[in-house]
Amino acid sequence: EAQVTQNPRYLITVTGKKLTVTCSQNMNHEYMSWYRQDPGLGLRQIYYSMNVEVTDKGDVPEGYKVSRKEKRNFPLILESPSPNQTSLYFCASSHIPGRYGYTFGSGTRLTVV
Amino acid sequence: KNQVEQSPQSLIILEGKNCTLQCNYTVSPFSNLRWYKQDTGRGPVSLTIMTFSENTKSNGRYTATLDADTKQSSLHITASQLSDSASYICVVSAEYGNKLVFGAGTILRVKS
Numbered sequence: 001e002a003q004v005t006q007n008p009r010y011l012i013t014v015t016g017k018k019l020t021v022t023c024s025q026n027m028n029h030e031y032m033s034w035y036r037q038d039p040g041l042g043l044r045q046i047y048y049s050m051n052v053e054v055t056d057k058g059d060v061p062e063g064y065k066v067s068r069k070e071k072r073n074f075p076l077i078l079e080s081p082s083p084n085q086t087s088l089y090f091c092a093s094s095h096i097p098g099r100y101g102y103t104f105g106s107g108t109r110l111t112v113v
Numbered sequence: 114k115n116q117v118e119q120s121p122q123s124l125i126i127l128e129g130k131n132c133t134l135q136c137n138y139t140v141s142p143f144s145n146l147r148w149y150k151q152d153t154g155r156g157p158v159s160l161t162i163m164t165f166s167e168n169t170k171s172n173g174r175y176t177a178t179l180d181a182d183t184k185q186s187s188l189h190i191t192a193s194q195l196s197d198s199a200s201y202i203c204v205v206s207a208e209y210g211n212k213l214v215f216g217a218g219t220i221l222r223v224k225s
Contacts, residue, residue, distance in 0.1 A: 042202065042217035090156050097213055098144045098206035104156030
């Protein structure tokens with residue numbers, strides 16, 4: 001089944017403790033992206049990658065890192081999480097987002113205390 | 114500034130009734146417009162996509178319209194079902210397709 005898999009689904013952590021949210025897709029998509037979703041604000045892009053070893057900042061990249069060493073994986077790294085990074089995170093992939101739309105993962109609900 | 118605004122913010126309707134959700138955008142250059150359905154706790158799933166030349170697109174009980182002149186789109190849901198309860202997100206593609214601008218969504222609740 002074609003899908004985007006994120007892990008974990010839920011995570012509670014403490015301020016400053018580094019964490020990684022994994023994302024993997026099995027559709028051979030070139031384009032992958034991370035979004036955060038907060039009430040009333042809609043989805044905001046954190047980082048995106050157009051292909052292996054190519055990453056770019058989205059609209060809200062501060063406090064996040066990503067890497068794209070392989071085509072299928074696009075982990076999101078929070079080096080020193082803070083409470084304002086408490087949010088619902090989605091990974092998404094596509095061949096060409098504007099033409100084909102995104103396939104989204106099921107989301108990761110992160111709480112930083 | 115590229116923006117997508119949706120209305121209403123939330124809506125409650127009775128099962129079997131119809132409803133219409135609105136989307137206004139100021140995105141340029143326009144590539145296409147897509148409506149997504151997002152069930153609680155899940156990722157968004159695409160319902161319809163429309164390019165500049167299309168003004169109506171249907172997917173079962175969902176019908177989307179697009180007026181590229183006024184930069185408005187609507188999503189009409191016919192004979193609503195409890196399973197239609199979700200957030201509906203309007204997304205406009207800009208800059209030749211790789212820049213997506215998301216609306217904040219309309220939360221629809223269908224009651225029995």
